[in-house]
Amino acid sequence: MTERHVSVENLVKTYPGAAKPSVDDVSFSLPRGEMLALLGPSGCGKTTILRMIAGLVEPSSGAIRLNGREVSGIPVHKRNMGMVFQAYALFPHMTVAENIAFGLEMRGIAKADRAAKVARALDLVKLTGLGDRRTTQLSGGQQQRCAIARSLVIEPELLLLDEPLSNLDAKLRDEMRDEIREIQGRTGVTAIFVTHDQDEALSMADRLAVMSAGRLEQIGTPRQIFDRPETEFVASFIGAGNFLNGRVTGAGEAAVDGFGTLRFVGDAAVGQDVRLMVRPHRLVMGGAANSFTGTVEHIVYRGQILTMTVRSGQTRLQADLHTHAGALPEKGQTVTLGVAPEDVTFIGRAA
Ligand SMILES: Nc1ncnc2c1ncn2[C@@H]1O[C@H](COP(=O)(O)OP(=O)(O)O)[C@@H](O)[C@H]1O
Numbered sequence: 001m002t003e004r005h006v007s008v009e010n011l012v013k014t015y016p017g018a019a020k021p022s023v024d025d026v027s028f029s030l031p032r033g034e035m036l037a038l039l040g041p042s043g044c045g046k047t048t049i050l051r052m053i054a055g056l057v058e059p060s061s062g063a064i065r066l067n068g069r070e071v072s073g074i075p076v077h078k079r080n081m082g083m084v085f086q087a088y089a090l091f092p093h094m095t096v097a098e099n100i101a102f103g104l105e106m107r108g109i110a111k112a113d114r115a116a117k118v119a120r121a122l123d124l125v126k127l128t129g130l131g132d133r134r135t136t137q138l139s140g141g142q143q144q145r146c147a148i149a150r151s152l153v154i155e156p157e158l159l160l161l162d163e164p165l166s167n168l169d170a171k172l173r174d175e176m177r178d179e180i181r182e183i184q185g186r187t188g189v190t191a192i193f194v195t196h197d198q199d200e201a202l203s204m205a206d207r208l209a210v211m212s213a214g215r216l217e218q219i220g221t222p223r224q225i226f227d228r229p230e231t232e233f234v235a236s237f238i239g240a241g242n243f244l245n246g247r248v249t250g251a252g253e254a255a256v257d258g259f260g261t262l263r264f265v266g267d268a269a270v271g272q273d274v275r276l277m278v279r280p281h282r283l284v285m286g287g288a289a290n291s292f293t294g295t296v297e298h299i300v301y302r303g304q305i306l307t308m309t310v311r312s313g314q315t316r317l318q319a320d321l322h323t324h325a326g327a328l329p330e331k332g333q334t335v336t337l338g339v340a341p342e343d344v345t346f347i348g349r350a351a
């Protein structure tokens, strides 16, 4: 069995005066060395969970365990957790090295040891030689690297990152994604990072915990979350989807308007009303195991991708097709789209 390094059990937080909990019965655990993304829309309770783990917010109920040990009685500074926030929270009157050394000084580490640890942390985040700069002289990306070095230099038990890339521009954000992932991999530190950005979560995390309105919807690997979403919320929050209602007619088969029979992967009893989902980019031109013939209602050429809406009766499908230099479909044309059964996701019973 994988060791549970960090676990959160039935965690609840209701802020004073609030009508309903901001975090509502959330449980999950991480093995050592894992990077977990807490993903969800603004206000769903991600930061509250992170702050409870750090000891900055007191849970209303539930437990948080580190190495199996309940942490509730342990104050913030004794939990040995590194934190990185959206706003870097660096001390402007100190140099980069002084900022990084701060946590070591608080922990009473001797000066000579501090210098060696700071030098290593600077190397780790590629700020070698910049220790004497003021943090105000650093670029946004360098400031965030400094914040990461500061949180890692204490060799934390757990690294907590709250929207660490939100203040960076798009290009830098991509670079920093790779870099944070690489630093985390190299140090082997267990990490939880909060983001509302699905791309960020998919590309950086070992597993994603998707949240909505204080509740955990699903936890899984990027591929499980993207290809096998278990709730309609997860399916629509991550990526785009065509949602279809059907009635099960046989093993892995449902009657769906426009398709006739739609073959899918999943278990459902004959006669059951089901909800199925097809991602726009998994549709291809031409029939396949599943085919849908309809009229092109709307089309947008976007260079690499052609997005079109195809209608048959009451059913509309959005298809994102890779373009090519030959003839492409046009508005008003009748086209047939195909999709493989494994690309038809069974979401659950129809509401
Ligand atoms: N200190 C607080 N006092 C009262 N309500 C709060 C406090 N912090 C957060 N909330 C509320 O709790 C909910 C979840 O907030 P938060 O954890 O910050 O979500 P997220 O990080 O996912 O955006 C929101 O409705 C927010 O308004």
Ligand SMILES: [Mg+2]
Pocket (backbone or CB within 6 Å): 046, 047, 048, 194
């Ligand atoms: Mg937040």
